[in-house]
Amino acid sequence: MENYTLIDSIGTQHTFHKVPQRIISLVPSQTELLVDLGLESKIVGITKFCIHPKDLRSKKAIVGGTKKVDCDKIKALVPDVIICNKEENTLEMVETLRTICPVWVTDIVTVEDNFKMISDFGNLFDCVAEAENWNRKLTLALSDFKSFIQTKPVKKVAYFIWKKPYMVSGSANFINELLELNHFENVFANQQRYPEVEPEKINANGDLDFIFLSSEPYPFKEKDVLEMHIFTQPAKIVLVDGEMFSWYGSRLLKAFDYFKELHQKL
Template sequence: MSTRAVDATGVAHEKVGTGARIVSLVPSITELLFALGLDRQIVGRTGFCVHPRDKVRNVPKVGGTKAVNVEAVRALQPTHLIVNIDENERDTVEQLRTFVPHVVVTHPQTPHDNLSLYALLGAIFGREREASNLADQLEARLHEAATRAFRPQNVLYLIWREPWMTVARDTYISAMLRLVNWQTLPDVQGGTAGAARYPSFEFAGANRAPWLADVERILLSTEPYRFTQAHCEALQRDPRMGGKRIELIDGEMVSWYGARAIEGIAYLMQRAAAA
C-alpha cells in the first residue's frame, strides 16, 4: 500500500522514488530540499533561492517567486512543483498545474508548522530519516525558547517603505517573534474583515498610526526590502522616534521557514537576550 502525504490544500501525494524532478518556487523550501538530501532531484529554482549558495548555483533559474518563466519550467519537465500560498501567484500556479503532474502546496504559519512541513516533504520524497532529524533539532530549539524568560517588548517589524509596511499578528514572522516575547504592533489579525496580513501605515501627518506610541523597538528587516544601516540612522534622527530602539534584523532568520527556522530561533534568542 502506497504512503500518501497531505499538503496545505488537502491534496494527498504519493511517495515517489529517486526519479522525481523537483522545481521549487519557494526560496526557504529550496534550502529545505537540500537539507533533506535531495540535491540530485532539484532541477529548477527561482532567482531568490540563494541557499545553500554552493549548491543552488548549479540549479537552473526559472524567474522569480511571482514572475515565473512558465516556459523555462516546462522545458525542465518536472514531476513535482513546490509552491507556497503567500509567496506565489495563484494564477501562475494554475497555469503550471496544466503540465506539472504533482503540485505540492505549502503554507506554514507558525514555527511549529515546520514540523509538519518536514514530515510532508520527507514522506513524499523518501527522506523520512532526514526529516525526523530536522524535527528533533527544531523541537529542541522550540523547547529552549519556551523555557527561557524574555522581557516583553512591543516591536514594529518593517518589511517595506514607500509605503511603510509591517506584519499582522497572524503571520509567520509575528509568530517567530513571539517566541522571544516580542509582540508585533499593530495588534491586528490579517484574516479579519478589512485587515491586511502586511498592513501599510504612516509615521507622520494626519494619518499617523496611533499605536506607534506603544512601540519600544523598531526592527528594519533586510528582506524583502533591503533596509540598511543608513535607513536606521535616518529614523534615529527623526525626533518622533525618541526613546525607541531602532536596528536592522536579518529577514532570512525571521521569515524563512524550513531548515532555516532552527538557526532562526537561536538567532532571535541571542538578540532578545542582549536587549
C-alpha cells in the first residue's frame, strides 16, 4: 500500500507510509479483536490484563497495565503503532507514547462505535475482508438478539463495577449501552460515567429489580452478594460476567449468547 491517511475515534489524523507491522495493544478487548482479525503475528507487546486468547501472554512482551506502562520497554520493541482507548488508558500515557510512534485511540460507547472500530482496524491493518466478516457476523447476532429480547419486559438495575468506594455504571459508556440493549433500565443513567454510590440508599424506593455485581474491574464474589443483600432488599443480586458487559470488539459475539443465558436464569 502507498501512503494512506486515516482518522481515529478521537479525531486524530494519522498518515502511514506502510501497513503497520509491529503493533502494541494496551486494551485487553482490542488485543482479542486484533487476534481475531488474524493479526496475532504482528502484535509485539500487550498488557498484563490481555488474557484472551489465554496463551498470548506467554508469547508476547508484557509492557505494563492499562494505566501505567514501561515506556523504555515499548521503545525497545520498535512499534509501528500503539492501540489505545480513551477510557481505558490515560491522556498522559497517550501523549507520552506519541513521542515513540503513532497512537491510535478508540472511543467506544455504542454498538455502532464497535462496528466502526472493526472497520477502522480493517483499513488500518489492511485486513478489510476479515473486518467485514466480523461485522457481518456481529450484525446477524445483533439482529437475532433483538428478536430474542423484543418481548422481555424492562427491568430496573444497578450495575456495580467497584467496591471501596462502591461505584456503578452511569451513562455514556459501553456497559450502559449493553444494559439498554438487554431491556435493563440503568437507574444511574442520569449520571455520567462511573459515579460513587452508597449502597444503603440505592433501593430506597424498593423498585429495583436487580443489582448486578460485575466480575471486573473489581472481582465481586459470593461474599459480596451476602453483604450487599443487607442493604438492598428486596432486589435480586446477581454476579455477572464483566467481560460480556464491558469488552467491545469481537467479544460481543460471545456476549449475545451469554445475555440469552442470563435472561433464562433471571
